[in-house]
Amino acid sequence: MKRVLITGAAGFLGSHLCDRFIKEGFYVIGMDNLITGNMENIEHLMPLPQFEFHHHDVTKYVHIPGDLHYILHFASPASPIDYLKKPIQTLKVGSLGTHNLLGLALSKKARILVASTSEVYGDPTVHPQNEEYWGNVNCVGPRGVYDEAKRFQEAITMAYHNMHQVETRIVRIFNTYGPRMRLDDGRVLPAFMSQALRGEDLTVFGDGSQTRSFCYVDDLVDGIYRLLFSDYHLPMNVGNPSEISMNDFGKEIIALTGTKQKLVYHPLPQDDPKQRCPDITKAKAILGWEPKIDRKEGLKRTYEYFKNKVK
Numbered sequence: 001m002k003r004v005l006i007t008g009a010a011g012f013l014g015s016h017l018c019d020r021f022i023k024e025g026f027y028v029i030g031m032d033n034l035i036t037g038n039m040e041n042i043e044h045l046m047p048l049p050q051f052e053f054h055h056h057d058v059t060k061y062v063h064i065p066g067d068l069h070y071i072l073h074f075a076s077p078a079s080p081i082d083y084l085k086k087p088i089q090t091l092k093v094g095s096l097g098t099h100n101l102l103g104l105a106l107s108k109k110a111r112i113l114v115a116s117t118s119e120v121y122g123d124p125t126v127h128p129q130n131e132e133y134w135g136n137v138n139c140v141g142p143r144g145v146y147d148e149a150k151r152f153q154e155a156i157t158m159a160y161h162n163m164h165q166v167e168t169r170i171v172r173i174f175n176t177y178g179p180r181m182r183l184d185d186g187r188v189l190p191a192f193m194s195q196a197l198r199g200e201d202l203t204v205f206g207d208g209s210q211t212r213s214f215c216y217v218d219d220l221v222d223g224i225y226r227l228l229f230s231d232y233h234l235p236m237n238v239g240n241p242s243e244i245s246m247n248d249f250g251k252e253i254i255a256l257t258g259t260k261q262k263l264v265y266h267p268l269p270q271d272d273p274k275q276r277c278p279d280i281t282k283a284k285a286i287l288g289w290e291p292k293i294d295r296k297e298g299l300k301r302t303y304e305y306f307k308n309k310v311k
């Protein structure tokens with residue numbers, strides 16, 4: 001049985017990755033320090049003999065006894081609210097944490113995939129964003145702690161690939177949604193859905209003309225799975241290129257939930273990217289991957305989850 005370590009296992013993406021690797025017949029070692037993760041996301045895996053959980057902070061030395069074939073590094077605060085509240089942990093998990101896991105990959109001869117982000121493109125001046133674009137990041141702004149941690153993560157991952165021939169993969173993840181997102185993580189989708197469910201107005205930041213492109217979690221996990229088993233070591237965008245403004249997104253949530261509430265406008269946070277949309281030409285060509293679940297279907301599935309949570 002191949003053994004895989006997944007960091008951030010109790011988080012939104014990490015827990016879905018654990019599910020997928022269990023389903024594919026792997027032995028999964030989940031690791032999380034639970035500062036933003038939630039054990040509820042993996043409690044269904046705890047009784048399984050092919051799953052074990054380590055409550056550990058990956059910025060400290062990571063010890064895994066026995067063989068290890070794959071590492072997926074998904075530990076990090078990842079929503080603007082979370083990394084504003086935990087700026088130093090965010091910087092440390094992307095830098096020290098990644099260093100520890102690359103060292104582990106080297107010593108175990110394991111292949112490692114690190115979770116990067118569309119935030120490496122900052123407030124982009126190129127649209128849609130392709131992997132060759134270097135980005136437009138304010139390193140001392142509020143988002144700098146996340147953006148620069150992830151940029152450093154990519155740099156050190158490439159260095160281990162070049163210096164030590166570690167088998168590395170880098171995925172640049174665009175906005176993703178689905179069940180197990182935290183209601184209070186401050187992201188737009190949990191905010192809009194929980195506001196609609198509680199009978200509150202939906203808070204649009206700025207004038208709502210800024211865009212995002214939302215990918216359903218199952219599609220994202222499939223792209224990551226394919227990237228891990230490909231032989232492509234340069235950064236790859238994985239996301240859904242269907243782009244929408246926050247105004248239109250708010251209207252879609254109002255239509256889906258049938259709420260009588262309206263959109264209300266709040267100030268735009270500093271350095272909030274004006275537009276974001278992945279160019280997925282590479283993922284299509286190299287992985288044979290593209291998203292299958294459209295926003296209508298994905299939002300319906302996510303709403304079922306949020307309905308139960310808000311209850």
Ligand code: UDP
Pocket residue numbers: 079080175186187188189191192203204205206210212246268269272273
């Ligand atoms: N946003 C919003 N209302 C909210 C939360 C977020 O209009 O209650 C906006 C936010 O300003 C941004 C977009 O929605 O333009 C996506 O924000 P999110 O935090 O989900 O992700 P990110 O900015 O990291 O893409």
